[in-house]
Amino acid sequence: MRPASAPKIVLILGSAPDAVRSREWQRAPFDAIVAINNAWRVRDDWNYLLHAGDFPQSAMPAPELARDRKIHTASDYVPAQNAYGGFVYAGATMSLTSAYWALHTLKPDVLAFLGCDMNYDQAGPTHFYGYGNADPLRPDVTLQSLEAKTGRLMISAARQGCICVNLSRLNASRLVFPRVDIDALAEWSPRDAQLRIDSVLRQVDEAQLQRAEIRERTLGYYFPTGEYWLFLDQIDARELRCLDDLWLAALGRKETAPTLECSETVWKVAAAR
Numbered sequence: 001m002r003p004a005s006a007p008k009i010v011l012i013l014g015s016a017p018d019a020v021r022s023r024e025w026q027r028a029p030f031d032a033i034v035a036i037n038n039a040w041r042v043r044d045d046w047n048y049l050l051h052a053g054d055f056p057q058s059a060m061p062a063p064e065l066a067r068d069r070k071i072h073t074a075s076d077y078v079p080a081q082n083a084y085g086g087f088v089y090a091g092a093t094m095s096l097t098s099a100y101w102a103l104h105t106l107k108p109d110v111l112a113f114l115g116c117d118m119n120y121d122q123a124g125p126t127h128f129y130g131y132g133n134a135d136p137l138r139p140d141v142t143l144q145s146l147e148a149k150t151g152r153l154m155i156s157a158a159r160q161g162c163i164c165v166n167l168s169r170l171n172a173s174r175l176v177f178p179r180v181d182i183d184a185l186a187e188w189s190p191r192d193a194q195l196r197i198d199s200v201l202r203q204v205d206e207a208q209l210q211r212a213e214i215r216e217r218t219l220g221y222y223f224p225t226g227e228y229w230l231f232l233d234q235i236d237a238r239e240l241r242c243l244d245d246l247w248l249a250a251l252g253r254k255e256t257a258p259t260l261e262c263s264e265t266v267w268k269v270a271a272a273r
Contacts, residue, residue: 007109007193009185010102011167012116013039013046014095018168019115029186030112034102036094039115040065050077050098072101078226080104084156088221088228088235089243091149092142093118099153103160109193111157111164112185117173118146141237142228146174148244151251155209158200163193176251205250212246219243 011030013019019042027045035046040061049061049071060066080101081090090100095116102111143149154164154177165180166173178196221228221235228235 005190007188007190008107009110009112009188010034010106010108012036012095012098012102012111012113013042014113014115014117015039015042016115016117016119016168016170018117018170021169022114022167025182026186029188031108032102032106034098034106036098036116042115048072050094050101052094074226077101081226082222082224085216086222086224086228087226088142088223088240089216090142090152091146092140092228093146093149096149096153099164100156103157103162107160108162109190110185110188111162112167112180113164113175113177114167117166117168117170117175119170119172119174141232141235141240144237144241145244145248147176148247150174151176151253152212152247154200155204155247155250158197158204161194161197163196163200165196203252205252208246208250212243212250215239215243215246 006029008031009029011022011033013022013033013035015036015038019039022043032048033043033046034048034050035042036049037051037055038059040046040049044065047069049066049069051060051071051073053074060071077097077100078087080103081087081097083104084090084100087097090096095113095118099111099113102108150164157164164175164177165185166175166177167180167182167185168175219236219239221240223231
């Protein structure tokens with residue numbers, strides 16, 4: 001049973017095979033369910049559907065199912081992701097985009113993820129409906145390290161007063177969030193959420209975090225329309241790889257600390273401006 005005083009929990013529901021586990025769950029403890037692309041098929045009590053620009057009309061929910069629910073497109077989620085630095089830094093895949101939209105719009109205490117592990121190396125179907133396009137694995141300069149991008153999200157959320165958790169039971173996940181069992185999550189109090197937020201913030205290496213934020217501002221890879229692919233000639237993939245290393249180092253993953261060459265690059269760029 002959900003505590004009388006409970007944190008605001010938003011479920012981000014993706015399309016990995018593990019997503020179907022949520023069909024067994026009660027609506028509590030979720031204040032809202034955000035479905036990504038085809039994930040609206042998993043449960044019939046979702047509140048929001050966010051879909052990519054190339055999502056086919058034939059895959060959309062029927063009008064009667066979409067009634068009294070909200071469907072969001074780029075005109076809604078681009079400004080939200082821009083509020084957190086834009087697609088180049090936040091990562092251009094719908095799991096991340098939907099999460100930043102939820103942070104910006106719904107302002108939860110907990111962002112709980114299921115079906116968003118982005119692990120396509122295992123054998124068998126890639127999605128609950130069979131085989132689909134592995135969006136994060138496309139050749140994309142913003143997705144060189146999914147661990148770094150999810151780490152950036154976790155830090156951004158914690159600084160806003162929100163903890164990101166992974167409800168998946170899959171052995172492998174590209175999400176760096178702590179794993180939580182759904183039954184345990186249903187019993188959380190606001191204090192339980194805050195303790196976990198504090199734990200994430202204590203984990204952060206503030207010096208590396210500052211370096212990552214300085215690098216982002218210095219590089220200036222910000223494109224308000226979200227159409228970063230029109231400006232690829234202005235984006236240096238090596239610089240973004242170095243930036244990913246800084247975000248991982250900010251999480252205390254010292255084995256991924258940037259090389260001296262990467263460390264010097266941002267200061268050379270800054271000095272030239």
